[in-house]
Amino acid sequence: QVKLVESGGGVVQPGRSLRLSCTVSGFIFTTSGMHWVRQAPASDNRLEWVALISYDGTHKYYVDSVKGRFTISRDNSKNTLYLQMNSLRPDDTGVYYCAKDGGRAQVLLGDFDYWGQGSLVTVSS
Amino acid sequence: DIQMTQSPSSLSASVGDRVTITCRASQTINKYLNWYQQKSGKAPKLLISAVSNLQSGVPSRFSGSGSGTDFTLTISSLQPEDFGNYYCQQSYTTPYTFGQGTKLEIK
Numbered sequence: 001q002v003k004l005v006e007s008g009g010g011v012v013q014p015g016r017s018l019r020l021s022c023t024v025s026g027f028i029f030t031t032s033g034m035h036w037v038r039q040a041p042a043s044d045n046r047l048e049w050v051a052l053i054s055y056d057g058t059h060k061y062y063v064d065s066v067k068g069r070f071t072i073s074r075d076n077s078k079n080t081l082y083l084q085m086n087s088l089r090p091d092d093t094g095v096y097y098c099a100k101d102g103g104r105a106q107v108l109l110g111d112f113d114y115w116g117q118g119s120l121v122t123v124s125s
Numbered sequence: 126d127i128q129m130t131q132s133p134s135s136l137s138a139s140v141g142d143r144v145t146i147t148c149r150a151s152q153t154i155n156k157y158l159n160w161y162q163q164k165s166g167k168a169p170k171l172l173i174s175a176v177s178n179l180q181s182g183v184p185s186r187f188s189g190s191g192s193g194t195d196f197t198l199t200i201s202s203l204q205p206e207d208f209g210n211y212y213c214q215q216s217y218t219t220p221y222t223f224g225q226g227t228k229l230e231i232k
Contacts, residue, residue: 110216
């Protein structure tokens with residue numbers, strides 16, 4: 001079955017860096033677009049799309065609030081998605097989910113049909 | 126960015142009730158509208174894509190409608206397992222954006 005497993009979250013001081021990984025199985029990773037979506041702490045619960053990478057890594061898109069600080073990448077030989085987060089700020093705190101794009105065969109649809117369990121990132125001094 | 130506004134923010138309904146959640150986009154998004162259900166401590170689950178396409182395994186009591194800027198998620202006969210938070214999301218253009226969520230409680 002489809003499985004996405006995030007890792008790499010934790011507590012980090014403002015200004016520092018963290019790299020999230022998402023290892024997948026159960027679908028053809030090499031033809032699937034992938035996303036990172038985050039969710040603010042429980043009192044807010046807002047979902048925010050963070051970044052998208054095309055199946056081959058040639059196209060990348062980001063929400064404005066992370067442009068220049070976060071980098072999405074993938075290693076198709078390892079079935080793994082990454083999110084490098086630099087210059088972290090307290091408002092980056094939340095649960096980070098990797099999610100598969102609902103498109104097939106290299107087509108991007110922009111919906112998220114499979115999600116990981118989430119990785120908590122806390123930015124605090 | 127396209128703003129997505131859901132209403133109501135919360136609602137309480139009884140088993141068997143018909144429940145409707147609405148979602149309005151700040152500009153036209155054609156049929157690029159998706160609905161998710163999230164239960165506490167779990168990842169969101171895609172229920173409906175492209176306004177009305179029910180995902181595999183999702184009960185037929187869930188349905189979606191609308192076009193342009195106004196959309197609706199309907200649960201025809203509420204079941205106890207339908208509690209949770211519901212979110213709409215536009216996939217018309219990046220940055221993809223979500224509604225603020227609707228908390229559905231069972232009376």
